[in-house]
Structure formats: C-alpha cells, structure tokens
Amino acid sequence: MIDITQFNKLRARSFNDQKALLKKLAKGQTVLCQTCGQAISLNVAVKEGEKATAQCAKGCTHIELDVA
Numbered sequence: 001m002i003d004i005t006q007f008n009k010l011r012a013r014s015f016n017d018q019k020a021l022l023k024k025l026a027k028g029q030t031v032l033c034q035t036c037g038q039a040i041s042l043n044v045a046v047k048e049g050e051k052a053t054a055q056c057a058k059g060c061t062h063i064e065l066d067v068a
C-alpha cells in the first residue's frame with residue numbers, strides 16, 4: 001500500500017533534484033542512494049511511452065524521470 005500523501009511529498013521535494021541527478025548520471029558520475037547508500041543506476045526507456053527511471057539496487061530510491 002502506497003501512502004499517496006507521502007509519495008506526493010517526496011515527488012515534489014525530489015522534482016528539482018531529478019534534473020541534477022540525471023545530469024550526474026548522464027555524465028557517468030556515481031550517485032548514491034540517500035537511504036541505503038547503494039549506487040543509483042539510470043534505466044533508459046526502451047519502448048516508446050516508457051519513462052526512464054533512476055533507482056538504487058534496493059529500490060528505496062525510484063525516480064521516474066520526466067525530463068528526456
């Protein structure tokens with residue numbers, strides 16, 4: 001069960017961070033999850049209509065990247 005309020009709060013807070021995160025990942029820099037400390041990897045959308053995601057190995061960081 002997802003806590004929508006918390007989810008939205010996290011999304012809003014992370015919105016501005018998404019671009020910075022994507023920039024770092026695009027440059028090949030390692031970004032660590034703030035929760036588990038694992039490296040966050042960028043998963044590029046392979047199909048049309050899919051969103052690229054950035055997530056850590058454990059999945060506690062999972063960001064849909066709205067910016068292409």
Ligand SMILES: [Zn+2]
Nearest residue numbers: 033036056060
């Ligand atoms: Zn994590």
